[in-house]
Amino acid sequence: MAAPRPKRRYLESPLRALLNIISTSVDAIDAAYTSTNLPHPSLDAPYDPHAPGEALRSVPRVAAAAKNIIGAAAQMIAELEHPFQGVTSTAYAFHQAAAISIASQLDLSEILHDAGPSGVALDEIASKSGASEVLLAKVLRLLATQHIFREVKPGLFTNNRLSSTLSKGKPHYVLARSPEERLVGTSGRAALIEFTGDECFKASAALVDAALDPKGEQIALKRAFGIGPSESLFQWHARPENKARKERFACAMQGTTESDNSEGLFQGFEWGSLPHGASLVDVGSGTGGTLMRVVKRYPEHKFRIVNQDLDGVIETAKRYWKTNLPTYDRVSFQTHDFLTPQPQTCAATNYDKPRVFVLRHIMHNWPSAQARAILRHLRAAAGSETQLVVLESALPVVCRESDGTSDHDIVPGAVRPPAPRPLLANGGRASASIYRMDMTVSKQDPSLHVNLF
Numbered sequence: 001m002a003a004p005r006p007k008r009r010y011l012e013s014p015l016r017a018l019l020n021i022i023s024t025s026v027d028a029i030d031a032a033y034t035s036t037n038l039p040h041p042s043l044d045a046p047y048d049p050h051a052p053g054e055a056l057r058s059v060p061r062v063a064a065a066a067k068n069i070i071g072a073a074a075q076m077i078a079e080l081e082h083p084f085q086g087v088t089s090t091a092y093a094f095h096q097a098a099a100i101s102i103a104s105q106l107d108l109s110e111i112l113h114d115a116g117p118s119g120v121a122l123d124e125i126a127s128k129s130g131a132s133e134v135l136l137a138k139v140l141r142l143l144a145t146q147h148i149f150r151e152v153k154p155g156l157f158t159n160n161r162l163s164s165t166l167s168k169g170k171p172h173y174v175l176a177r178s179p180e181e182r183l184v185g186t187s188g189r190a191a192l193i194e195f196t197g198d199e200c201f202k203a204s205a206a207l208v209d210a211a212l213d214p215k216g217e218q219i220a221l222k223r224a225f226g227i228g229p230s231e232s233l234f235q236w237h238a239r240p241e242n243k244a245r246k247e248r249f250a251c252a253m254q255g256t257t258e259s260d261n262s263e264g265l266f267q268g269f270e271w272g273s274l275p276h277g278a279s280l281v282d283v284g285s286g287t288g289g290t291l292m293r294v295v296k297r298y299p300e301h302k303f304r305i306v307n308q309d310l311d312g313v314i315e316t317a318k319r320y321w322k323t324n325l326p327t328y329d330r331v332s333f334q335t336h337d338f339l340t341p342q343p344q345t346c347a348a349t350n351y352d353k354p355r356v357f358v359l360r361h362i363m364h365n366w367p368s369a370q371a372r373a374i375l376r377h378l379r380a381a382a383g384s385e386t387q388l389v390v391l392e393s394a395l396p397v398v399c400r401e402s403d404g405t406s407d408h409d410i411v412p413g414a415v416r417p418p419a420p421r422p423l424l425a426n427g428g429r430a431s432a433s434i435y436r437m438d439m440t441v442s443k444q445d446p447s448l449h450v451n452l453f
């Protein structure tokens with residue numbers, strides 16, 4: 001008798017598995033909005049960070065569902081697109097970087113905002129921005145195809161949810177009147193886009209040359225801008241001719257709170273458990289926006305804030321606090337080089353013992369020797385109750401398995417549960433910003449690695 005034929009096992013196709021992830025995640029999001037009777041923010045409407053529907057997006061189950069959909073949709077595209085089309089669309093992404101930078105620098109979002117949802121014709125956008133109508137058509141159509149801006153009728157454009165995030169919150173005629181003040185007092189989102197489109201974009205182009213020429217300059221920014229070997233990004237920014245770049249950078253760091261997980265600041269540390277009047281020191285503070293968010297979340301704690309940064313940047317921080325929280329009188333500003341001993345010691349200030357030192361987006365910029373020096377100076381200044389809060393991203397590997405020996409395994413909470421199969425374990429497209437940041441910063445020894453900065 002012939003042996004029974006093995007039963008055929010039905011294998012779910014990856015497309016079906018991805019579709020199921022999308023479908024169950026959409027159900028979860030719909031349920032959250034329906035049960036709270038809130039509309040989901042529309043792609044066609046401008047972004048309003050204070051709309052109740054926006055707050056719901058950061059509720060953990062909604063955020064997790066959205067993350068799964070983003071990863072699954074991108075993976076579905078990778079499955080379906082012709083493979084070389086997928087590769088060329090990545091190779092051509094530089095046009096998108098240029099287009100978004102042009103849009104921000106020409107204040108297109110404000111020009112469109114002032115006209116409302118009916119849209120503005122290309123010739124009018126050209127006359128207000130001073131750019132060529134032909135170029136604007138290319139830029140706006142490329143971006144609108146990526147869902148940034150909308151072409152509502154042929155040649156007529158308006159803002160949408162994504163493009164409106166570039167808004168500096170000032171009418172176009174105000175921006176045009178004083179171009180050097182364009183970014184002052186803004187959310188930092190446009191500053192981040194413009195910093196990315198200038199220093200990062202140009203350095204990124206030079207990264208290829210640095211990689212192919214291991215004996216030559218390995219810091220791409222130096223190749224791109226002809227910066228001397230002993231000058232860092234921050235020293236270069238300190239040159240008088242780079243004053244605007246330096247101020248834009250400080251403002252741009254503010255903008256990173258929205259491209260990062262902005263709630264991470266409150267999820268990782270219990271600021272509310274600190275004693276009232278505690279002294280918090282932000283080391284390398286930039287604008288000082290990090291502790292401003294803490295002060296706004298816990299006003300009754302009346303924290304004493306010290307913002308420390310290099311000369312010049314600290315002036316930007318003063319302006320930032322004066323514009324955004326003018327009534328707070330428990331904030332001070334100190335010019336301090338964090339590679340030198342920390343002046344806010346217990347011994348130096350009887351009353352104002354530093355309860356917390358904050359380092360946000362500092363450690364990733366420095367090779368190990370300097371990173372150790374920064375930490376040692378803080379340790380030497382710390383009292384028995386002083387805590388150190390470091391805000392950085394842990395960089396997961398893309399694959400699923402961990403054998404318990406990676407650096408992340410020894411940091412509690414650093415290993416996150418993998419995304420559901422068949423998604424990439426790191427969430428794929430939904431986690432891409434961490435790897436972009438890793439390409440941008442120079443956390444490793446520049447003598448051993450090719451770096452952007």
Ligand SMILES: C[S@@+](CC[C@H](N)C(=O)[O-])C[C@H]1O[C@@H](n2cnc3c(N)ncnc32)[C@H](O)[C@@H]1O
Nearest residue numbers: 234253284285286309310313336337338360361
């Ligand atoms: C990536 S930014 C982060 C700024 C801020 N912590 C934030 O998250 O918005 C790095 C900051 O370090 C500052 N910085 C660079 N070198 C420094 C030094 N030697 N001493 C003090 N601050 C420095 C820069 O001016 C800049 O504001």
